[in-house]
Amino acid sequence: MRTFIAFLLALYLVFFAAAAFESFGEPQGLGRIAEHYAAEGFEEVGAINLVTAVVVTYRGLDTLGEVSVLFTAASAVILLLSVFPLGKPANKPSSIVLLTMKVLPGPILLFGGYIIAHGHLTPGGGFPGGAVVASAALLVLLGCTQEVGFAKWLTFAESMAGFSFAMLGFWGLLKLGQFLNNSVLFLGIPGQLLSAGIIPLISAAIGVKVASELSGILVAYRCGGGKE
Amino acid sequence: MILLSALGHVLLLIGAIFLCISGLGILRMPDVWNRMHAGTKATTLGSIAFMLGLGLIRPEWLPKLLVIALFIVLTNPVSSHALARAVHGVPEEKPDNLQRDDLQEADS
Amino acid sequence: MSLSLVLLLSSMGLLLTGLVGIMAKKHLLRIALAFTLASTGVNILLVWTGYLAGRKAPIIDASIEEIATVAVVDPVPQALVLTSIVIGVAVSALLVVVAVLTSRELGTADVRRMRNLKW
Numbered sequence: 164m165r166t167f168i169a170f171l172l173a174l175y176l177v178f179f180a181a182a183a184f185e186s187f188g189e190p191q192g193l194g195r196i197a198e199h200y201a202a203e204g205f206e207e208v209g210a211i212n213l214v215t216a217v218v219v220t221y222r223g224l225d226t227l228g229e230v231s232v233l234f235t236a237a238s239a240v241i242l243l244l245s246v247f248p249l250g251k252p253a254n255k256p257s258s259i260v261l262l263t264m265k266v267l268p269g270p271i272l273l274f275g276g277y278i279i280a281h282g283h284l285t286p287g288g289g290f291p292g293g294a295v296v297a298s299a300a301l302l303v304l305l306g307c308t309q310e311v312g313f314a315k316w317l318t319f320a321e322s323m324a325g326f327s328f329a330m331l332g333f334w335g336l337l338k339l340g341q342f343l344n345n346s347v348l349f350l351g352i353p354g355q356l357l358s359a360g361i362i363p364l365i366s367a368a369i370g371v372k373v374a375s376e377l378s379g380i381l382v383a384y385r386c387g388g389g390k391e
Numbered sequence: 392m393i394l395l396s397a398l399g400h401v402l403l404l405i406g407a408i409f410l411c412i413s414g415l416g417i418l419r420m421p422d423v424w425n426r427m428h429a430g431t432k433a434t435t436l437g438s439i440a441f442m443l444g445l446g447l448i449r450p451e452w453l454p455k456l457l458v459i460a461l462f463i464v465l466t467n468p469v470s471s472h473a474l475a476r477a478v479h480g481v482p483e484e485k486p487d488n489l490q491r492d493d494l495q496e497a498d499s
Numbered sequence: 500m501s502l503s504l505v506l507l508l509s510s511m512g513l514l515l516t517g518l519v520g521i522m523a524k525k526h527l528l529r530i531a532l533a534f535t536l537a538s539t540g541v542n543i544l545l546v547w548t549g550y551l552a553g554r555k556a557p558i559i560d561a562s563i564e565e566i567a568t569v570a571v572v573d574p575v576p577q578a579l580v581l582t583s584i585v586i587g588v589a590v591s592a593l594l595v596v597v598a599v600l601t602s603r604e605l606g607t608a609d610v611r612r613m614r615n616l617k618w
Contacts, residue, residue, distance in 0.1 A: 165523050166519065166523040168523075169518070169519045169522035169523035170515075170519050170523075172518075172522060173514075173515050173518035173519045173522065174515065176518060177511050177514050177515050177518070180511075180514070180544075181507075181511055184507075184544075184548070193551075193571075193573055194573065194575075196575065197549075197573040197574060197575055200574055200575070201557065201559075201571055201574070204559075205559045211558055211559050211560065212557070212558050213557035213558065213559065213571065213574040214557055214574045214577045214578050214581060215578075216574075217574050217575055217578040218578040218581060218582065222575075222578065226582060229582045229583075229586060232586055233585065233586050233589050236586070236589035236590050236592070236593050237589055237592075239593050240589075240592050240593050240596050243593075243596050243597070243600060244596060247600050247603075249599070256473075256476075257472070257473075257476055259469060259472055260469060260472065260473050260476075263465070263466075263469045267465060267466065270462075285558070286556070286558070288581070290581050290582055290584070290585045291581070291585075293585070294585055294588070305473050373585055376589065377585075377588065377589070380589065380592045384592075384596075
């Protein structure tokens, strides 16, 4: 009965949303802004991948805000777990996990770095690459029993990444009068690894920030907020 | 060419069936161990069948898909193993009809 | 049945499942799980708003450089979803922590038995 009432309520809400979306009609083409991005983005920022161009430069200020939302969630987790620790892990890691922990993080880190570095060329960029790097940290944490060595560097890496993201934005403001202007560095030939202005640098900053925040959450889950 | 593509589609179907069975198993199985069995073994086979099938339909994607399949083969069993070890430490999840427990001294 | 319709229907189905789970389930972790289902539905809905049938992913290469405005889908919702997925991971981590700590504090994970939150 309770499920049925909840189903009716949810059906009403979803039907409402579907009707609202239906009134937009089938989209016939790109909107005005997206058309500008598709037509001019290639020359303006020199990035092949328009999604990364939108994330990092055109709507880079929004990305700065979204990264701080991520930071807020991560610091809430770490704060809660350092006040109310979950307790120590119950049993020792088995030899299978220990062997995997020695072998796999290297290739995973390499793959994450590849995704971050090629953000302006292929699908990827700072956010997915950072998540992949954090999964390598998860593997290391699975196999450890005491405090891990990289945990105390996470805060430093996170704040340095956020600082360099903002500073790259202010560089454009000082040099060309526009926050996060992409033309402060040479644009290069589109399609090469070293091209597209400051997009690779900002991708790297976002990648380091996302990786350190997600690994910070994992360290807090495993070790109860880091500092005892 | 047609034959490879048809074989690829058959593999896609097999992968879809295995993933479907795995989801059904997670819904229907009685305790954690059985659910974990359904949720990890069948998804490993289903994902590999998907990768091979896609690789046969689009041969130019085959190397990348094989690398993905290799990573699934390496990580999926290890993660399910770690999960099972973690659940073994929880006393409430111990099944009633357990005859022999070789991991007992490893936990304490 | 077009791909656009499949996207819309799957997003609505996930949203419906998630909302029903949030309202009707009793265990805190199941509520958190239903929340992530609903957020996945919202992500697919955002991708659907930028989808145009028969067009390619917004990566400009030599073959579509001249006709980019009629050859690629809308990149803006995809950029939004890219960030929203990672933020969703962090938010669900926070939800799980709150659920675990609440159930430990109150001795139960069942929302019907959390009497001291009633007024």
